[in-house]
Every structure is written in C-alpha cells, then in structure tokens.
Amino acid sequence: MEKVSKNFLKDSHLITELKLCNVRLIDNSKFPWIILIPKRKNITDIFQLKKKDQNLLIQEIVYASKLMKKVFKAFNLNVEKIGNIVYQLHIHVIARSKKDSSWPLSVWVVKKTTYSKTTLNKTILKLQKAFKV
C-alpha cells in the first residue's frame, strides 16, 4: 500500500483498497464523505497520472459515487479534487442531502463535527459492506 499523508491518517479511516485508490471515510458526521487516494508516488494532479490510471480513476469515482448515492440515499454527489492544503492527490466524494447543514452550499462553508465512536464504527461497517470488503 502506498504511503499516505499524515493528514489523511489523522482525519480519516480506511474503508477499502481498490485497484488504483485507497478509499477512506472522512471523520465528519455532518456529511457522508469519502476520499479516493491513488496509490501512486508524488502525484498532486490528475494530469500527472498515466492515461491508464486516469481512466481507472474515473471508473473508481463512478463506482464509489454509485455506492455513496445508494448507501446514503443521496440527493446529489459532490466530487472534488481540491488539494490546497494536503497536496497528495485525493478526490472527495460527498453524499449531499437537501437537509444537510450546508445545503445547497459547498461543504467547505461549515465546520466539521467528528463522529461519535459508535456512529463512526457503524458508518465504517456500512461502507465496508457496500464496498464488499
């Protein structure tokens, strides 16, 4: 497994490992929120991936998006490559609901709230079941 940034380890939990990406749950109970982290060294941008990996990335985004939509009955999905603070390439996939705390605005306009231990474990298990871990 490719080494991941310490920021990811602190703020997120491993769900599963796909062919290209590690999938991690972001510890923010305000939104069902995962990140896909390509297991490639020294990559900060999508265009730095090889073409084969770029196609794998979009396929894993599609796969993860469908699961997130289904598992959390999402009204919409936000799929975002930001990376202004943690440079290692990672794609946010966030299940949005019309009743969530920042709807219809971006998730970035509200502060995070960490999960309780029980809800965190339940959410990890729910996702691992969906990803067939």
Next chain:
Amino acid sequence: MEKVSKNFLKDSHLITELKLCNVRLIDNSKFPWIILIPKRKNITDIFQLKKKDQNLLIQEIVYASKLMKKVFKAFNLNVEKIGNIVYQLHIHVIARSKKDSSWPLSVWVVKKTTYSKTTLNKTILKLQKAFKV
C-alpha cells in the same frame, strides 16, 4: 450544440467546444475559472454518462487542466463537480494561486466579482488562443 442551462448563459462565456464538452469562462475575476459541460441530454452525474463519455470527460479535464495551469501559472488546480444549484452536469476547473482571495480555502467561501468588460474580453481571447480556437 446541446442546450445549456440558463444559469450558465447568464454567468459564463463560451470559450470553445470540445468533443464531449462545451468550455465556458465563469464571470468571476477573483479566479481564472472555467466549466466543462458535457453535451449530453438529462445528465446530472458523471456515472450517468456512458463509459466512453466518462473516459472522454477525464481526458478533457486533463487537457483543460494543463492549459489552465500553464496560461494562468496556477500553483494548484481545483476540479469540482458540485451541481447543488444548477443540476446539469458541469465540472469546475479553477486555477488557484497562493495569492488569490480565498487561498488555501475553497473558492466557495468568497463572493464573486464580475470582470470589467476589457478584462473579460482579454481573458476570453487568452483562453481561446490556448484552446486553439
């Protein structure tokens, strides 16, 4: 050309038409900011595109990202599918600089400022030159 949402027509300007997407400049002088709009009907999510179009989308994101990085000497690129307000699928590609008005936060935390007519025209021409229109 596929009909585009009225919101796009109001707040953005056509730069060029790629194989899958129309490319439009967002009228916000705070950030060099384009959107890619797949020319397909009734699509709100990446996973609703056919697999061939999904691969085309990532290739056009890569192509547009490289141009945005070069033309605006971007430190980083934000690539985002949000669509909470305008549902028609569109991908934001935003050139970020460490000196821009919301760095290192998301572009969504600051209000937009429209371009002056002169700067708007210059920016459109600069992009059209880069996209070889």
